[in-house]
Amino acid sequence: MKIRNPITLLLLPFLLTGCVRTTVAPLPVAESLHVSLGNPTSARADTTEADNYLILRDQYALSCNRSLGHANWVSWELSSEWLGDANRQDDFRPDPDLPTGWYRVRPDDYTGSGFDRGHLCPSASRTASESDNSATFLMCNMIPQAPQLNREAWARLEDYCRSLAVKNYRLFIVAGSYGVGGKGSKGFATSINGRVHVPGRNYKVIVAVENSGSAAQIDGETPVIAVDFPNDADLVDNKSWSSFVTTPGDIERAAGVTFFTYLPEEVRNKLREVRFDPTTTTLGYGDVRFQE
Template sequence: MRNRLYIILFIFLGLQACSETEVAPKDTFDTPVSEHVALGNPSNATAEVSDFNNFLMVKPQYVLSYSRDKGTPNWVSWHLNKDWLGSAPRQDDFRADMTLPADWYRVGASAYTGSGFDRGHNIPSADRTRTVEDNSATFLMTNIIPQAPNNNRNTWANLEDYTRDLVDDGMEAYVVMGSYGVGGVGSEGAANTIDNGRVTVPRNIWKVIVILPEGENDISRIDTSTRVIAVNTPNINTVDSNWGIYRTSVDAIEQATGYDLLSALPDQVENALESKVDTGPTR
């Protein structure tokens, strides 16, 4: 009987791997595998509608955990290398994500109007310029948070530019960005929510970037000397434009969020990398 079960499972997984509609094969019956979560699923998000504040959404361009009650992603994860960069122009087509469950409120493009907060990307538009479709995917509102304008346009823009500069120089990166807490300070002052209370303004915004030379078999190439940049900023308009001063450890971000980052790495490597605070160059 055991052999028969193994044969059935083998056939099922083989069929899944060949499916044209999958982003990638499945490692369980519930959670799709994607290059964008190669380092792990930080919150163990699932695609069950009942998991409404930790709802897994797998897109060809990135993977995220969405909170229905907050109206924002908990985290967004993506892989960045030269394959994802091209000449597609910025689309600026902010729009509701129609792939959310039909009975959920879908944040619209105008939800942030007059709020004093930017429609802040988690995965940046400029990280997905291979095709128009790829770039357009970053403007879905499930990838967006209320972000203080100076935080978005200066601090995080500088870190995003720096990451792409590394890729241009022959590196690749695995990136996870998220937010937590309630209450930020935008150009119109402090707020806990916008859009008539349907979108929560986060207190902090964080990012973890794992950087390695471009190559194959990435997970096996990550070791205790791999550079990991962890940044955690307050979501305020008076934030410093130098992201380097907000560097912290992955351990500290995990403690603040309750997530398990870099969980796909061997324990020894994970523990070593998560305890460090990056001191490398910032430009």
């Protein structure tokens, strides 16, 4: 899939004061379509950034953390163009794009840990081609997740996002984690195999633009969904994802990230305080289960 020019997706705002036009400093230009709304940790493709190393792929963007053994966050655009008939590739493998000398997490590092290799950018959201799907199985796109989270509420939220894409929405999504220690099927752990940090929380923030619109159409009324899950088998088992709805601002404060930095300040401030309400949303929710 060819990536469209991200510059066309960004606003170039101007402020008109009376008859005099004052130029406002232009917004940053996104490094990729997948970070059209911002780079949550100002990650850079610089080998000195060992805990905040930016990788840009055709399918998604991410900030990789050498110390943690997984991504700080993964960000991607989702529209119907990404959905097709490609089969799930299941080719989990070390990430070849990490700097020389970094440990490359292997699929078998998770074996017997009690935690799933949980996708951040979902496999089922990259089915336009086999190569797109395969890219989601690189280990930097995995996070240790309690099975009850990965296979239940997290999966249903992924399904909901795809249902919106099919309805001709364009979504801008970022998923990540923070905190120390989670509870999988074998109990509490802070790391896997001494290589991979286990986070205490997994979050996702979703901005939905109607009719496959661009980032330039986002305003303070654009629907936003922010969900912050405990990575704990007991706390998430048989729970709806709506049980964990919060605001983007709350996640920012807890995780030490900043969302929407490539949007105008007024829009950014409004979106940070949005709390999604499934009973009143204009997005609709079809067959998605909101109630326990």
